[in-house]
Amino acid sequence: MSGKKTFFITTPIYYPSAKLHIGHTYCSVAADVMARYKRQQGFDVMFLTGTDEHGMKIEKAAKEAGKTPIEFLDEIVIGKGGITDLWALMNVSYDRFIRTTDDYHVSAIQKIFKALYDRGAIYKGNYEGKYCVPCESFWTEAQLVDGKCPDCGREVRDEKEEAYFFKQSEYAERILALYKEHPEFLQPESRKREMISSFIQPGLEDICVSRTSFKWGIPVDFDPGHVVYVWVDALFNYMTALGYQNDAHNDLDKYWPCDVHFVGKEIVRFHSILWPAMLMALDLPLPERVYGHGWLVLDGAKMGKSTGNVVDPYVLAETYGVDALRYFLLAEFPFGIDGNFTNELLVTRINSDLANNLGNLVSRSLAMADKYVLSEKDGTAKDLFGDKRESYRANMEKFAFQAALSDVFDVLSRANKYIDETSPWVLAKDDSKRAELAGVISTLLATIRACAELLTPFMPDTTAKIYEQLDKGARGVLFPRIETK
Numbered sequence: 060m061s062g063k064k065t066f067f068i069t070t071p072i073y074y075p076s077a078k079l080h081i082g083h084t085y086c087s088v089a090a091d092v093m094a095r096y097k098r099q100q101g102f103d104v105m106f107l108t109g110t111d112e113h114g115m116k117i118e119k120a121a122k123e124a125g126k127t128p129i130e131f132l133d134e135i136v137i138g139k140g141g142i143t144d145l146w147a148l149m150n151v152s153y154d155r156f157i158r159t160t161d162d163y164h165v166s167a168i169q170k171i172f173k174a175l176y177d178r179g180a181i182y183k184g185n186y187e188g189k190y191c192v193p194c195e196s197f198w199t200e201a202q203l204v205d206g207k208c209p210d211c212g213r214e215v216r217d218e219k220e221e222a223y224f225f226k227q228s229e230y231a232e233r234i235l236a237l238y239k240e241h242p243e244f245l246q247p248e249s250r251k252r253e254m255i256s257s258f259i260q261p262g263l264e265d266i267c268v269s270r271t272s273f274k275w276g277i278p279v280d281f282d283p284g285h286v287v288y289v290w291v292d293a294l295f296n297y298m299t300a301l302g303y304q305n306d307a308h309n310d311l312d313k314y315w316p317c318d319v320h321f322v323g324k325e326i327v328r329f330h331s332i333l334w335p336a337m338l339m340a341l342d343l344p345l346p347e348r349v350y351g352h353g354w355l356v357l358d359g360a361k362m363g364k365s366t367g368n369v370v371d372p373y374v375l376a377e378t379y380g381v382d383a384l385r386y387f388l389l390a391e392f393p394f395g396i397d398g399n400f401t402n403e404l405l406v407t408r409i410n411s412d413l414a415n416n417l418g419n420l421v422s423r424s425l426a427m428a429d430k431y432v433l434s435e436k437d438g439t440a441k442d443l444f445g446d447k448r449e450s451y452r453a454n455m456e457k458f459a460f461q462a463a464l465s466d467v468f469d470v471l472s473r474a475n476k477y478i479d480e481t482s483p484w485v486l487a488k489d490d491s492k493r494a495e496l497a498g499v500i501s502t503l504l505a506t507i508r509a510c511a512e513l514l515t516p517f518m519p520d521t522t523a524k525i526y527e528q529l530d531k532g533a534r535g536v537l538f539p540r541i542e543t544k
């Protein structure tokens with residue numbers, strides 16, 4: 060054992076059926092920022108992401124494309140311009156990538172399903188209910204909105220078939236106790252209220268966990284014809300990826316329980332009810348926290364194939380730059396609530412924060428250091444941070460990325476003002492003010508260095524450039540202003 064503190068963070072595993080859009084990128088970038096932040100703090104980080112590759116939706120999409128499911132999946136997951144390429148482009152520094160079609164995961168899920176069955180947590184019955192095909196979700200009549208799927212608004216249909224059920228109904232009290240005894244388990248607070256009032260208080264139902272109407276899933280090995288419900292298959296990725304019920308990996312003891320699952324708000328219910336209930340059924344330790352973030356929306360509607368309003372992260376990254384995009388996603392919107400994405404907001408952020416504030420400060424400060432032949436070490440730096448460092452850390456610890464970034468940008472603004480207040484060009488004219496001038500330059504460069512450190516999890520490429528400018532004499536514009544008509 061290294062004795063190093065560990066930090067295990069996950070994103071949801073993505074459905075490869077639809078083209079990924081900027082909304083999907085949101086969670087991966089946020090998790091990446093957190094992973095980089097914790098690594099910077101010396102934690103031994105496990106950042107897990109991957110793809111959720113089973114289910115009727117994939118089976119259908121592959122068929123429509125004239126491919127086998129795995130051909131279809133390989134192209135979208137590991138093919139050119141696919142999911143792993145997108146994460147590479149966005150600098151998403153995951154430590155492990157799981158595909159639920161990986162052999163080790165498949166056999167582990169079969170063992171897990173059997174263990175749940177052997178413990179009496181799963182039983183065989185008949186399923187009759189409302190099913191949303193695209194969402195692969197069962198709903199009760201009461202949960203439907205205008206008779207349609209409450210998640211995507213599409214038609215649901217009646218389904219009846221022999222199926223296995225998980226006794227979710229038995230866990231309501233324990234889940235409520237979990238929320239009460241561990242208020243940090245589900246965040247933000249609003250999500251907890253929603254889970255209680257929409258799902259737990261109306262009465263938790265047993266949940267159908269096997270299907271016989273399609274084949275593209277993990278077979279229940281003791282009952283041919285049944286495949287494991289995608290959410291059981293998907294949720295356990297968080298443990299199989301570490302070696303639970305398999306030998307492909309061996310770090311479950313080191314990283315489990317998970318420090319935080321980042322998930323979009325519509326899948327909070329799976330992560331904060333079904334997931335802990337299944338873990339309780341197997342007497343396994345529960346994750347420490349689930350954070351349900353908001354959606355990026357376009358004119359109020361969730362982005363996605365169904366509504367057609369997809370915003371392509373490749374196009375955005377190429378147009379504006381990866382770091383500008385990463386910064387924008389976390390600076391513009393509070394993580395816990397929905398944010399309306401517009402190009403205008405993106406351009407304004409880039410111009411005001413990155414070009415005018417950060418970029419200007421760096422170029423003005425270095426230009427003066429060059430002109431007056433002074434370095435960071437020539438003077439005594441003043442602290443322009445006040446309590447902003449502590450505030451930044453506190454905000455990062457509670458995933459308040461927007462507030463953490465404001466803390467840093469407040470310091471950068473302060474440093475820009477400091478230039479105007481101290482007027483180094485006036486000091487430079489007077490030889491007796493040389494020490495004072497050296498102090499000013501030192502303050503500016505030290506402030507830039509310290510801010511770069513705090514910005515590194517958000518904009519790793521940009522801060523690498525800043526360090527090159529500070530330490531290696533490199534020069535250049537960090538963020539050109541984007542002209543708007």
Ligand code: MSP
Pocket residue numbers: 070071072073074075081082083085086111293294295296321322323324325326353354355356361362363
């Ligand atoms: N496969 C499941 C997750 C299983 S986790 C055990 C799934 N996949 S998904 O590809 O549909 O969505 C992945 C994540 O992207 C979800 O957390 C979802 O909320 C998020 N987003 C999809 N569209 C989004 C926005 N427009 N904005 C923010 N997040 C969005 O769900």
